[in-house]
């Protein structure tokens with residue numbers, strides 16, 4: 161992906177780009193007090209929504225920049241457990257507003273206790289989602305929270321309960337819903353243009369991606385031991401002893417590991433690369449399920465639905481390896497209405513993105529890429545389908561739109577609008593919960609090596625007490641699940 165494309169993929173727009181697109185396609189919920197989902201938020205004299213941001217790593221800054229571009233939103237506080245990241249947050253936020261007003265916090269509970277904050281943006285590793293989101297909801301803060309909703313299905317359920325109980329607005333970072341070509345693809349499917357859907361193919365990345373670019377430095381130190389892959393570094397070996405170091409002074413590692421099992425500090429498992437260790441993340445499957453399965457469900461009209469049978473096969477490093485998450489996987493899921501979904505990473509027959517196949521045609525959608533490589537026009541656009549007419553235009557032709565899906569042309573704008581209107585966002589908490597469930601159940605099937613049967617109504621695994629244990633996890637004291 162070139163720089164421009166990756167900036168767009170991360171959801172970063174500058175104010176001018178935003179204004180250009182905002183007028184064109186935005187159909188946002190209007191402020192209709194009579195239909196509000198919850199009590200109206202107190203209007204501040206500034207007429208702005210005050211936002212606190214928690215987590216300033218890869219995604220936190222991208223989300224925050226988009227929030228700062230909105231004139232009716234003011235980012236007033238930042239929190240991170242890493243002093244360097246927090247300093248960077250303050251520099252960026254104060255630099256944008258040209259003031260020194262940003263409050264800083266080490267402990268998210270103190271930020272959430274502040275009455276000056278209406279809403280929060282949370283972009284911390286998955287093992288922290290439940291504790292921070294439920295506390296934010298208890299404190300009546302509206303939440304822009306990241307995908308996947310949480311580390312386990314039980315934690316996701318806790319977040320859903322807390323959001324409902326406290327009547328707060330939730331937006332998930334599944335921002336593909338706010339891009340026109342994903343919207344168009346989902347509308348084609350929902351409008352019945354490809355007939356009855358029989359199969360959905362969802363292609364996700366495989367392996368481990370060294371987002372933090374910290375692997376080469378360790379691999380160089382491991383060269384004499386002939387180790388060229390961090391998935392081959394095991395506890396109790398000389399390589400492991402080389403990998404373990406004291407945590408850096410700027411990071412509160414004890415708190416960073418939080419409710420997860422305490423492990424020695426290894427740089428290559430923390431910043432950005434926590435995804436490749438099941439103690440803190442869920443590998444590629446859980447990292448991406450909240451994007452491409454989220455879109456698959458949108459097209460199917462299954463935002464509150466789920467699979468009934470899930471059967472997967474995958475390849476794993478040793479369970480205690482430095483990077484231990486699944487490297488190649490294929491999961492088959494049976495859905496209502498005789499729909500089969502294939503969820504795969506590292507299988508060439510399943511293209512990255514979401515492809516719905518129906519009795520009368522097909523549609524494929526993915527992130528666009530502006531690179532000048534050998535990709536076809538359709539691959540660069542991230543959109544292809546069986547009928548050339550549907551390729552024309554940013555939006556589906558009006559006469560074909562039998563079903564009109566919720567429209568948002570800016571994910572953060574949609575959040576702030578809903579904070580004000582008290583209407584549901586384009587990616588509310590129940591949707592995030594159901595979008596991630598196939599990933600969690602897929603992983604449970606991969607780990608147990610057997611077919612899982614799921615009851616979507618009661619949200620339970622049927623007839624498999626061992627597999628059911630994997631729906632939740634133990635918390636390290638003093639942390640307790642809510």
Ligand SMILES: NC(=O)c1ccc[n+]([C@@H]2O[C@H](COP(=O)([O-])OP(=O)(O)OC[C@H]3O[C@@H](n4cnc5c(N)ncnc54)[C@H](O)[C@@H]3O)[C@@H](O)[C@H]2O)c1
Nearest residue numbers: 215216217218219240241242245283284306307333431432
């Ligand atoms: N929507 C998207 O496109 C997208 C893209 C990337 C990441 N994400 C999601 O964003 C979340 C964060 O991922 P990332 O890649 O930015 O991780 P990261 O490791 O780059 O950054 C996380 C930051 O949170 C801080 N942190 C950790 N625990 C904390 C706590 N208890 N209190 C305060 N700060 C804490 C860390 O110090 C770090 O600065 C994940 O859930 C990830 O899935 C979403």
